[in-house]
Amino acid sequence: MRNRNKWHRNKASGKIGRDHHRLALHKPPVGASPGTLVQAGEANAVSIVLTAYSEHELAEQEIDRLEQLRDWMDFKGVVWVDVRGVTDLDALRQIADLFELHPLVLEDIAHVHQRPKLESYPDHLFVVTRIPNVNEGTLTEQVSLLLGNHFIITFQERVGDCFDNVRQRIRTAKGRIRCSGSDYLAYALIDAATDAYFPLLESYADNLDVLENTVMRSAERLPIERLHALKRDLSELRRAIWPQRDMLGMLQRDDSGLIGDDLHTYLRDCQDHSLQLLDIIETCRETAGSLMELYLSSINLRMNETMKVLTMIATIFIPLSFIASVYGMNFDGSNSPFNMPELGWYYGYLAVLLLMLSVFAGFLVFFIRRGWIGGQRRSDQDSG
Amino acid sequence: MRNRNKWHRNKASGKIGRDHHRLALHKPPVGASPGTLVQAGEANAVSIVLTAYSEHELAEQEIDRLEQLRDWMDFKGVVWVDVRGVTDLDALRQIADLFELHPLVLEDIAHVHQRPKLESYPDHLFVVTRIPNVNEGTLTEQVSLLLGNHFIITFQERVGDCFDNVRQRIRTAKGRIRCSGSDYLAYALIDAATDAYFPLLESYADNLDVLENTVMRSAERLPIERLHALKRDLSELRRAIWPQRDMLGMLQRDDSGLIGDDLHTYLRDCQDHSLQLLDIIETCRETAGSLMELYLSSINLRMNETMKVLTMIATIFIPLSFIASVYGMNFDGSNSPFNMPELGWYYGYLAVLLLMLSVFAGFLVFFIRRGWIGGQRRSDQDSG
Amino acid sequence: MRNRNKWHRNKASGKIGRDHHRLALHKPPVGASPGTLVQAGEANAVSIVLTAYSEHELAEQEIDRLEQLRDWMDFKGVVWVDVRGVTDLDALRQIADLFELHPLVLEDIAHVHQRPKLESYPDHLFVVTRIPNVNEGTLTEQVSLLLGNHFIITFQERVGDCFDNVRQRIRTAKGRIRCSGSDYLAYALIDAATDAYFPLLESYADNLDVLENTVMRSAERLPIERLHALKRDLSELRRAIWPQRDMLGMLQRDDSGLIGDDLHTYLRDCQDHSLQLLDIIETCRETAGSLMELYLSSINLRMNETMKVLTMIATIFIPLSFIASVYGMNFDGSNSPFNMPELGWYYGYLAVLLLMLSVFAGFLVFFIRRGWIGGQRRSDQDSG
């Protein structure tokens, strides 16, 4: 639904300058202390939702004061703290203090241009993933995930995500999620993040199909700047998903004890999906490249045909005009028998018309032999 | 036979939008529980055929009720359950219960867009392979294979496969198949799946040859959108076969005990065939790329020749016409001795004709020197 | 700030010949002894600044005589000797003697065209890194860093660097820098070197965006030689950063005992940043390539449209002119009833005008059918 009007947005906003702006926003000054946070734009209030559950208990609550989190520290079950918005640096620092996060982890959370990755810290794993979230000048949103023994903290760039179904599964105790630990929740979230790329890529494939149809009907009308934008987006998506694949591999090999053995099958499945995503992207990129080639060759072919029309017309009529011009000259036949006596011949005019006809017929035969006239028509049928 | 009219189908159905539709059909909602199955289109009845054999026994039977399968659980020999159609999710779930399949295995079976792969479960191996099955909007069909100690279950997307010869070998006890275990049957099926790509690729190579002949005769008539479709199909086939190669390597290294040592030679042979397939695909792709280059250069070369014709005609006759026009001017010679006295000269007309002839000859010599006229002809002989 | 006027400089200086000159300056004669130093241009005085600190002490001082360095040899803390300028070979040799550097290390310090690398010597690590320093004919500057147990020596090509914030952190005891050893200072410097590429790459991305906007508005005005220069610079930057990534990996795996275990997290973070840099460069390069394609296809498309205008005008008016020329011939109707009797017909002129109108209309219909006239307009709307 959200994806439906994506394309029009892309076209409208032009998307140019996106990379630049994303880069520019969040970098600390060169040489700053590791962990230095930089305010990007104005700080929006952070919104925090806590979900705590065990097999038989369930609590969902909005967190207004960060101190409330402390009450849940000893909950026997899984606590998921979902932080939406990473521009309120004070709130981030407080959360970091509460959960004893490494300054570099906090920096990565606040500076939302990280590649997906896994980092292992003494008592938690730090996972960066990206979820599709088409927005002003960007296609994806960073989700940072901290996996501790009994808790998960997720930090999202913006409100809105692809985790609603996971929340629903927790609420309705569907599947094994309520009976499993925080590692299973982490898997469920990463899996949802991965799956969310499928509908997005589908819409890109749709757009490519439209372009493909366009180029088949009439290459000249292909909006190549749209093809260019599409290739840029596919590049960006590949850059978001490629490291995801490695991150999922590292999760399977992780030996911190935080990931249960029974999860390996699930993580392998999720990695499988990221491979499928990369396959789709690769297919789309190859198709885009091939369309570009089709387009270029069509343009050339059409110029060829235009040139033939011009050449035929000019080749036939320029010599004919020359003949006519010759007999339009005003040499005075009364002064000399050599001055255009043809003009006075009885069959002079008819002879010239005959000459012109011969020239015309001669060129016609020439063009038919070269295949410019009959061939043209046949070629149209062939490719039609 | 089935492959013979493949090309025409491709051309007819346009094939555009295929990937999209295949992708769209089978994905569970983002964030759904692992193992969630999604109904794609309407559920077609599943058709199940059981083949049970040992060295001296053989039974083939259609399974109407899934309970019938239970009777064969203790058969001393190999039981092959061949399930055709994966859209009846209830039937799939019942089979999964019967054979205690992992939910993710069932998901992969039902969502038929998996890459070939091998997954090891406690008491069975799960193999995904793809067989060529040219159809509305797709080139291949997923075959999921479960290899247990005494049984094989295969799930096919659609009715119709490349396993008839294997069935015949079982019936006629040809070769060692009746004396071997389920691992040998698995090999026989995967080998048949691999071999089935050869005739398909042959037909693509045939089509390429036809296009190559076309471009040699007259580049302008090359149907480039056919070349484009061909490249797309080759990409898809490469994506189906490439992971097959890895899957066969993993089967050889498998240490679950389900694959006998004597099979390694056979699996290596099968992997060899997948390498040959990839070689053929690579050759076809290189040829297609080279054809595109040939095509583009031919178009350019022909435009060059068209331009030369035009340029020669225009260059020769435009100045001649100018001269004729000059003497078609109506300056009044009776008012002034300077007003076109040439018109009254005795040899005026002849002189102008001579002038025109000289200009004509001059340009002719110029064009011959540049190699546009004599050269043209020689070039035609050269490349003819 | 320094980067702001970078582009204009690039454009002005032409940048051609840069690589060559950089290469030419610093190579010892072929077959010279290892460690042979070669004077490149005139020797500029070296400027040395010493910074010594421990948790509670801090000293900064300009070093005039190299003997002053000896006094700091036994300082209990970290001594950072920052050498600016590497053309005074005598000074370099003295420093090398003082710190017992390997001749090959000295050669690498003086010949500033090294790739980033790490080399391990018995009691120090030798690190080569490059920092952005846009200058006459080069984009980066070599910084050689020697990491000993209690000291750091840095050698810079030129005055001016990206380490001011690090110096400030030492002065203000901000973060853990004053409480940490020389390894942390080395990290802080390398991290600053890495981070300094972000604003530079940002300016390249800005330039690309400008070019992208240009090509969208009117492909013909794209300054392709600027695109060419941009690609060259991106190549150079990639060559500076790519080995940096490997050097940072080697630092993490180093077992000399000079790098504390607590630094690994920091070095990994820094390596992360170099990966991000490479991602940005890759994105820019892909965009540049795609722009080139857009540009070429736009030129071709416009030539197509130019050709159509020409062809339409010529095709319509050349035959019309021919007709007019025919009736401009001066055949003498008084001699023969066959000599242009049309000229004397009552409706002769009107008939010819009608003929011309028919020819005109015929070609118009022909061009509209081919989509040259109406289609043109539609296509403009489409891509506008």
Added chain:
Amino acid sequence: MRNRNKWHRNKASGKIGRDHHRLALHKPPVGASPGTLVQAGEANAVSIVLTAYSEHELAEQEIDRLEQLRDWMDFKGVVWVDVRGVTDLDALRQIADLFELHPLVLEDIAHVHQRPKLESYPDHLFVVTRIPNVNEGTLTEQVSLLLGNHFIITFQERVGDCFDNVRQRIRTAKGRIRCSGSDYLAYALIDAATDAYFPLLESYADNLDVLENTVMRSAERLPIERLHALKRDLSELRRAIWPQRDMLGMLQRDDSGLIGDDLHTYLRDCQDHSLQLLDIIETCRETAGSLMELYLSSINLRMNETMKVLTMIATIFIPLSFIASVYGMNFDGSNSPFNMPELGWYYGYLAVLLLMLSVFAGFLVFFIRRGWIGGQRRSDQDSG
């Protein structure tokens, strides 16, 4: 010698369809038993030559009945059975029985489209190599080699090979071949197979040189379809030699005991040669690609020059003709003083001639300024 007329054959036979036919000939039906042999075309009689030797003994004999081979089973020395022709499946099966070959080995021998490879069986090594043998629709011929403790069996596709010098060395006891075991003979044959590619590649390099000379003299006459065929052949050769390199590496690492340690140096040398072959192929491929680029740019450059000639002529003479046409109009000056009074002026004609001359000169200056006229000449000198 054999290679000399290779090129003409290629050109004549068109080579199109080769891959297809090679593929089509030898595949067993999909799903057939492993080891199923398929008759390709008609079965030609197999010709078998046995060579047996030890340091002091030597026997060469044509084998008519396969039973004769049995007599040599216990020969104390090396027995080389050279089988020419693999279409007589009965003979192949008898040989396989005699030497107890695995059915899959026999399949690979009969289906001559294998990639070079090494397979280890309990008491022999199975090596597939390819030797150059330019023929109807193929460049190489498969040679299958079985290396046992005291015997070598080679199977060739067709009569004729590159082993004559090896046979001569055996006869004349030149070098160490008569004093060595079957492993040395295997090496000698594989080495001869590798070396035989050098003259073939030389002829391709010759052809490329001819094409390069052609394109230098006049790009328009480059027979690009010959370049296309050349690239195809180089691809095929690369595909034949690339796996050969791996096979030689595996032979060096083989631990079956059939390859003596003293052979490693020789095998490494042979692998070296295959690397050199790949280098030559890579060089040729790069040159072919660069030639294609040269060709395309030359065509474009020439079209540019053609266009300039046309444009100059048309630009100069079309306006001149227009002026002349104006004064060819027949307005009646007797009715009105405004109707072409110029025609009656005393210097009217001279003035018009002067106007025309000025227009002519103006355009000339314009073209010289644009570098179209003087520049043209200079450019010719430059590249000449």
Added chain:
Amino acid sequence: MRNRNKWHRNKASGKIGRDHHRLALHKPPVGASPGTLVQAGEANAVSIVLTAYSEHELAEQEIDRLEQLRDWMDFKGVVWVDVRGVTDLDALRQIADLFELHPLVLEDIAHVHQRPKLESYPDHLFVVTRIPNVNEGTLTEQVSLLLGNHFIITFQERVGDCFDNVRQRIRTAKGRIRCSGSDYLAYALIDAATDAYFPLLESYADNLDVLENTVMRSAERLPIERLHALKRDLSELRRAIWPQRDMLGMLQRDDSGLIGDDLHTYLRDCQDHSLQLLDIIETCRETAGSLMELYLSSINLRMNETMKVLTMIATIFIPLSFIASVYGMNFDGSNSPFNMPELGWYYGYLAVLLLMLSVFAGFLVFFIRRGWIGGQRRSDQDSG
């Protein structure tokens, strides 16, 4: 100095056919015994120079009879036998006997088309390297080096090398060379070989800069066949240096005991230089590719501009000429009031002139609107 006139030679000799001839000269017949030497051209006398030194002794002497070498066999120090010329096969065989070289080593020495490599023999290492030696049809010369415990033998293809400085260092006892073993001498020679590529590559970079300047000034004058030759040479150099890098890595890992541990730092430095060389080559290749693109797009852009000039002139004047032609028709107004009454109108001529002016102005406005006239000028400023 030697390099200075390299380019002109390249241009003069055409360089075509080089690879072929180099290949053709030195291959033994297919199937020959390993170690078979083939006489390439006529045998030139070999020239041998012996240099023997220890810390306090030094001897240099020309060797006339190979027996002289025997006297130096027991010298306590390092003996360097420098053999110039490898076409006198008898001399080579004698040397091989003296030093007990493997026949394959001798083959590699005589057949000078080897890739750089390292081979380990029981009591010596065999190193092949290539030094730049621009000559008739080749860019590099093979130098084969045998490293024994107390001796080095080098075999050069031709007289002339890059080792003069090494000889000088031995004579003057500069650096540690006189105090070190044969391994250090081997390093010094390989290092000189590597360093000798820098000035050669510098001259290529210079040439590229010249071409780059040319294309910037006027793309049409770019001598693309020079660019093509340059790319070929860079390919050849890359092929000479790439394996050198691996050889230097293998030397560092060598465990024969012939390479002292203290040499590793030096070999690593030398490997560093080969990496720098490959970086330069890669930069040059990318620049060459980008120049080709610039060139092609410039040609297309210029054709575009040529076409616009033609189209504007033709579009404006062809209709005007048509109008003039109409009023040059000779319809007889005296017969009919409908026959060109305009010719007799009082303001007829002025009206037609006005009509022509309107048409002219109309097209002018049209072209200005399309940006063909004003835009042209602006674009010139932009890229100027």
